[in-house]
Amino acid sequence: MTAPPPASVLRLADHKFFEGMIGGLPERLQAVATERAYSVGDMLVREGDVADRFILVFEGKVALEIVLPDRPRVTIQTLGGGEVLGWSWLLPPPQWWLDARAVKRTRTLEINAAKLRATLDSHPEDGYRFLLHLFPVVAQRLDHTRLQLMDLHGR
């Protein structure tokens, strides 16, 4: 009888975020990345907590929720495999501004934010390339927010 295959290991280089990035950054960051698995209902981050990691979703589905006083919480976006959880970890003060909850079994790789920032600071070329990959995420979220404000399904 053969042993069961080892659980698959997630590699940063396989994530869509790093697709086409030259310079070997994902390979070097792999050492400071932690693999995590979340069950349905688990919180990945909570509003107000320190944004101490850059989270890359590989599988599953994560709901980004806004908590409003005296109102039910609202999901404003869901993220799936190939998407990243934002940029709060990059900007001071690094703080999550919303809740993120797994709505399907979810697997992530999470990079320690302090180490990631240090790597990007000390290797500006890598930092620039990294920002070129992060900026489209920011721009896309901004576009979607604008469209949401326009209320596409308005009557």
Next chain:
Amino acid sequence: MAASSIPLPASEPLGASPWIPVPFRVEERASETADTITITLTPPKGIPSRPFRPGQFNMLYAFGVGEAAISIAGDPDRPETLVHTIRSAGPVSAALSGAAPGSTVGVRGPYGTGWPLASASGKDVVLVAGGLGLPPLRPALYEMLRHRDRYGRIEVIYGARTPKDLVYYRQIQEWRGRSDLRFQTTVDAAGREWYGDVGLVTARVPDLRIDPSHTVAFLCGPEIMMKFTAQALAAKGVPDGSIYVSLERNMKCGVGLCGHCQLGPDFVCRDGPVFRYQDVRRFLSVREL
């Protein structure tokens, strides 16, 4: 020329004149959302059923109130019944929405050109519906699934404001269970009871599993949604000439005579409501022309 000034023929058999609504019987009335219902209509005895093409519409007449253009939402293979999904937006649609089983609704049609399914043959097909844009696309989906081997991948993205605004909820679950179709549903915002996707339909476009250069896309929904979806499809590589949109303009005659629905050189009722995006993009989001 106003529709009311068009002379009506003195006497014609029921169904023979494009001007005279035929009284169809309401067989069923099902609630879809808080303000939207689906009615099933049958013709009076002796009046043949009316074959229609996916994307066509009828002028429905609420007796004593008025007429409104309403897309045909049923299966083209079953023309013996007419299915219409109606949102109560004003006096006419409210009266039509209230039509109880056993009552009658006047029908003129079918009118318009419809979705160019022939141009999609052999290609991947993307249907994007926003809100009440799903009913006009449903006949096209029925037709494509019936002739599944004629098409490559079929991808449907259906977006609504909230989960409560989704129509055909049960049927969507069936479609989502099919392996020969990818049906994605997304809403703009939701509470915790919703385990589906949240985000705009445009956000789902980059992940479509299609060969963009061999793809035909049919879009139906609010014009602003179609405009940005067409942009997202173009960014993915779908040629502008392969993107079709269904437009709504206020209508009176429905047959290209009164000029009420004019859109540049075209009349939406006669030359549309389905147009090639590149031919009408300059008119999108200009409500009254």
